[in-house]
Amino acid sequence: MRTVCTCIPCPPTTVPLYLNSTAVEHCLEKCSPGWQRSPDGGRCESCPIGSFKSADDAVCMLCPTGWTTLNRGSRHIDDCRMRTCYPGTFLNTTSGSCAPCDYGLYMDEYDGRICKVCPVSTTTYQTGSNSITQCLSTNQCKSGAHKCHWLAACMDLPDADHQPRYSCKCKPGFVGNGHQCTDACEGLCHNGATCLKTGRGETRCICQEGHTGRRCENRM
Secondary structure, three states, X not given: OOOOOOOOOOOOOEEEOOOOOOOHHHEXXXXXOOEEEOOOOXXXXXXXOOEEOOOOOOOOEEOOOOEEOOXXXXXXXXXXXXXXXXXXXXXXXXXXXXXXXXXXXXOOOOOOOOOEEOOOOEEOOOOOOOOHHHOEEOOXXXXXXXXXXXXXXXXXXXXXXXXXXXXXXXXXXXXXXXXXXXXXXXXXXXXXXXXXXXXXXXXXXXXXOOEEOOOOOEEO
16 A cells, blocks of 8 residues: 655745755745745845745746846846846946946846946956956966066066056076076077076176187187
8 A cells, every 4th residue: 555645834934945845944934025045044135136036935036038137136027127238237227228347347147237346456357347257366476367487577567558567577597578588698608618697696607718708709
């Protein structure tokens, strides 16, 4: 004989935290319309933009495809409207049109009213950014996003025209443009001379007998 199991409803004004809940302790007080329980059930949080929750719903419901809400915490499907402003833009309430987010700002939602500010010491290097991942460090040297040679020192400079600026200088004892550095002794001394470097990276050629000159290029 087959046993039939019947689910027991949660008490009035409460809803189950999980599907297939196994204890009445999983029944929590309903959140207000426009709000739903956080994943851990610890608090009520407002419905994200693009969703709503009426008094009869247990969780936030998505708007129909192609539709969204203008604000968090929407309470009814009537709050859903056709999407107009895409991520990377915001709704300019003065002109009623969409405008791209400026440098240092981004918008990762549909129909945002105010572009979000990049974290401290980061910015975007283009307008219309649609993700926080496009907020890059303003210090290219610190972030490692520079192109200096590994034998060069990177020096951060003030940004110009919303573009990062830095300079590269070869370390003492090495020469080059900072993007390419070679040993300062390489090819410096002639006629079998020995190249020596001081602690400050200065070079000196020790000439073989019978030669002279800074690079031992002259025969005596």
